Amino acid sequence: MKRLKSLLISWEALLVILLLISVVIGSVLSPYFLSGFNFNALTSNTMEIAIMALPMTLIIIAGEIDLSVGSVLGLSSVVLGLLWETGHPMWLAIGVALLVGLIAGCLNGILVTKLALPSLVITIGTLALYRGLAFVVLGDQAVSDFPTSFTNLGFGSIPGTEIPWSFLIFAILVAIFGVVLHVSRWGRQIYAMGNNKEAARFSGINVSRVKLTLFMLSGLIAALAGVIFTARLSSARPDNALGFELYVVTVVLLGGVNIFGGRGSLLGVVLAIFIVAILQNVLGLKNISGDIQSLAIGLLLILSVLGPNVARRIQDVIARRRLVAGSSQQT
Amino acid sequence: MTTTSQDVERARQRGQVSQARLFRLVNRVRELGLLVVLLLIILFVGIQAPRFLSIDNFEQILLSIAILVIVAVGETLVILTRNVDLSVGSMVGVTAFVTAYFFKQLPDVNLLLGILLGCALGLVLGMINGLVVSFGRVPAIVATLGTLYAYRGLVFVFAANTTTQVNASDVPSSYLALATTQIFGIPALILIAAVIAIIVGYYLHASPTGRQLYAIGSNPEAASMIGIRRDWLVFATFAASGLLCGLAGVLWGARFATVDATDATGLELQVIAAVVVGGVNIFGGSGTILGAVLGAIVLGTLQNALNILNISQFWLQAIYGAAILVAVILDAFITRWLQRTILTRRKKA
Numbered sequence: 001m002k003r004l005k006s007l008l009i010s011w012e013a014l015l016v017i018l019l020l021i022s023v024v025i026g027s028v029l030s031p032y033f034l035s036g037f038n039f040n041a042l043t044s045n046t047m048e049i050a051i052m053a054l055p056m057t058l059i060i061i062a063g064e065i066d067l068s069v070g071s072v073l074g075l076s077s078v079v080l081g082l083l084w085e086t087g088h089p090m091w092l093a094i095g096v097a098l099l100v101g102l103i104a105g106c107l108n109g110i111l112v113t114k115l116a117l118p119s120l121v122i123t124i125g126t127l128a129l130y131r132g133l134a135f136v137v138l139g140d141q142a143v144s145d146f147p148t149s150f151t152n153l154g155f156g157s158i159p160g161t162e163i164p165w166s167f168l169i170f171a172i173l174v175a176i177f178g179v180v181l182h183v184s185r186w187g188r189q190i191y192a193m194g195n196n197k198e199a200a201r202f203s204g205i206n207v208s209r210v211k212l213t214l215f216m217l218s219g220l221i222a223a224l225a226g227v228i229f230t231a232r233l234s235s236a237r238p239d240n241a242l243g244f245e246l247y248v249v250t251v252v253l254l255g256g257v258n259i260f261g262g263r264g265s266l267l268g269v270v271l272a273i274f275i276v277a278i279l280q281n282v283l284g285l286k287n288i289s290g291d292i293q294s295l296a297i298g299l300l301l302i303l304s305v306l307g308p309n310v311a312r313r314i315q316d317v318i319a320r321r322r323l324v325a326g327s328s329q330q331t
Numbered sequence: 332m333t334t335t336s337q338d339v340e341r342a343r344q345r346g347q348v349s350q351a352r353l354f355r356l357v358n359r360v361r362e363l364g365l366l367v368v369l370l371l372i373i374l375f376v377g378i379q380a381p382r383f384l385s386i387d388n389f390e391q392i393l394l395s396i397a398i399l400v401i402v403a404v405g406e407t408l409v410i411l412t413r414n415v416d417l418s419v420g421s422m423v424g425v426t427a428f429v430t431a432y433f434f435k436q437l438p439d440v441n442l443l444l445g446i447l448l449g450c451a452l453g454l455v456l457g458m459i460n461g462l463v464v465s466f467g468r469v470p471a472i473v474a475t476l477g478t479l480y481a482y483r484g485l486v487f488v489f490a491a492n493t494t495t496q497v498n499a500s501d502v503p504s505s506y507l508a509l510a511t512t513q514i515f516g517i518p519a520l521i522l523i524a525a526v527i528a529i530i531v532g533y534y535l536h537a538s539p540t541g542r543q544l545y546a547i548g549s550n551p552e553a554a555s556m557i558g559i560r561r562d563w564l565v566f567a568t569f570a571a572s573g574l575l576c577g578l579a580g581v582l583w584g585a586r587f588a589t590v591d592a593t594d595a596t597g598l599e600l601q602v603i604a605a606v607v608v609g610g611v612n613i614f615g616g617s618g619t620i621l622g623a624v625l626g627a628i629v630l631g632t633l634q635n636a637l638n639i640l641n642i643s644q645f646w647l648q649a650i651y652g653a654a655i656l657v658a659v660i661l662d663a664f665i666t667r668w669l670q671r672t673i674l675t676r677r678k679k680a
Contacts, residue, residue, distance in 0.1 A: 117659060260470075302467075
């Protein structure tokens with residue numbers, strides 16, 4: 001247990017160092033990097049990914065995964081756009097979009113818990129299904145005539161600062177998820193499920209209900225991200241946020257969450273969010289296109305799992321050598 | 332009445348035999364069920380639009396899925412070992428673009444050289460996947476989600492430094508002919524896919540290595556314990572998947588003639604849908620190449636039917652998603668039914 005804890009602390013320490021290094025590199029590479037305006041651009045660009053990473057952290061710690069988040073975002077964005085275009089009030093459009101996300105998440109959760117199917121496969125299926133439905137709803141159209149009062153949610157900042165509104169939403173959600181995961185009984189249950197599902201069930205945890213709730217939460221938050229995304233780009237298109245699951249899973253795993261569940265912290269994930277945000281921002285400032293940026297993110301995803309694995313293997317080899325050396329000295 | 336130990340032994344053997352038969356039966360049922368679904372689709376669409384039933388249209392369907400089948404064969408190998416390869420679309424994209432560009436730059440070069448280049452490139456990309464999964468101990472889903480985007484990024488880097496698009500007029504006609512040649516009146520593309528499916532299908536069914544892949548997927552730890560070199564074989568399936576994607580990429584370039592950096596994006600969902608619909612168990616250990624091919628034919632027929640019935644192609648992706656879900660749910664129910672049947676039979680015996 002002690003070793004486990006020190007490992008976690010050192011991973012987060014590593015992330016802090018990485019974050020500092022990326023800030024230094026960013027400010028060396030571009031004089032605009034440390035400006036307030038750039039802070040605004042940097043944060044608002046990643047807030048959708050950032051808020052989706054919060055429920056994903058809980059889901060992966062619980063031993064599951066939700067690959068459909070990008071598609072849920074796209075579907076809710078399209079529903080929002082369609083309702084607005086057909087003359088419904090904005091509050092209703094947002095409400096229905098959030099409801100769609102909740103239902104989508106609920107379907108994921110029911111398939112995973114009631115039919116005891118692995119979330120990996122189910123959410124690959126719903127990744128295709130929800131994205132497909134987004135295309136069915138809107139075809140190759142786009143809705144873009146949103147009122148400024150709405151787009152302000154995406155563009156605007158808190159008056160007198162360079163802090164975007166979406167950052168405020170993120171900060172509130174981090175506080176809530178932090179308390180849920182690290183303080184509440186519910187959080188302990190999530191860790192227990194991730195460590196040993198059977199043991200968790202025998203100790204009286206309603207594993208199915210917790211998982212169903214997590215998937216519904218993930219869908220709801222993805223829909224909220226869809227609302228923010230639509231406001232920020234002032235555009236509802238069926239291919240909105242295509243491939244965002246890569247970014248979300250990357251920040252969670254880079255944040256030190258174990259892909260097999262049971263381990264990780266929200267602090268690590270928040271640090272990883274900012275590292276990835278800065279990486280994207282610096283690449284953007286250097287005029288590197290989004291498609292090439294995803295090359296870097298893809299490599300980062302693999303390295304964040306491969307790195308610790310290789311380190312552990314090297315440690316094992318060293319330990320074994322020491323053991324061999326020790327025993328040969330004794331004889 | 333007394334039962335001798337001989338009676339018990341005989342009953343037990345009978346139980347085991349019927350178990351094996353049951354497993355085989357379920358596989359049959361799965362493939363037969365797919366055939367019935369296929370026939371129903373054909374009947375339903377055929378009544379509404381008779382031209383759907385022409386030989387020409389049937390050839391069109393097979394032609395449209397030939398490349399998909401080649402990729403699906405590789406994916407089947409990977410999924411049988413309880414892994415998954417999400418990077419197939421990007422590997423096809425990389426090799427299609429690089430091969431087409433190669434022929435654009437060197438139009439007079441030997442055709443075989445370009446084909447080999449594409450295959451080798453695919454093999455290398457697949458080997459990287461295999462290394463990361465087998466020896467880096469990164470779960471396949473994470474590793475290949477990473478390379479899905481990394482390889483796609485590579486095409487964009489390559490395109491940014493060379494050309495944004497290779498047009499049909501840029502490449503030698505001998506390359507394009509790869510996709511249009513007919514042998515005995517059958518398009519070469521269909522023949523290539525069929526030959527690959529038959530060879531790999533036979534190899535899986537009959538060779539020791541093929542059976543070992545099933546063993547790994549059924550129970551990875553047990554497979555290691557009985558001396559199967561699990562890491563190497565899993566590595567090999569990823570390499571094979573890459574190689575087949577390489578070949579598919581070469582053919583993709585020839586078939587579609589105009590290639591850019593976004594080609595074959597999202598192909599992985601079609602491939603996984605075909606394989607899973609075809610009854611290859613997503614948890615590994617069971618399924619056949621024949622099933623995967625049937626799955627691809629069902630999906631291809633559906634796509635063709637949408638076209639003929641004038642239904643928007645936008646439905647396509649939703650259908651793929653629904654097909655994956657239905658297949659996985661159905662498989663879960665069949666497996667559960669199978670387990671219950673075996674259990675009750677055991678009790679009777």
